[in-house]
Amino acid sequence: MSTLHDRVVSSAPAEATHPPMPLGRTTLIDRTAMRLGMWLLLWGRHRSQRRGAADDVYARMRLAADTRAEHDRALAHFVFDRPIR
Numbered sequence: 001m002s003t004l005h006d007r008v009v010s011s012a013p014a015e016a017t018h019p020p021m022p023l024g025r026t027t028l029i030d031r032t033a034m035r036l037g038m039w040l041l042l043w044g045r046h047r048s049q050r051r052g053a054a055d056d057v058y059a060r061m062r063l064a065a066d067t068r069a070e071h072d073r074a075l076a077h078f079v080f081d082r083p084i085r
Helices: 028-081
Strands: none
Touching: none
């Protein structure tokens, strides 16, 4: 005789569904720790963005200074290498 289609009878009582427990208020220490963590997270992100922008600005300043120096060298070379008539 096949028992595949028989009903399964459980001997354990059915569990009553309980409403979820309300969350308690967070303590002062927990709130302070969360605020400190958020502040550190935002501070670190701000520093990394500011550092990236500063590197870009300094790179452009170095490029401009190098370009000016090259232009000045070329101009000095042109002016002093011309024969005087």
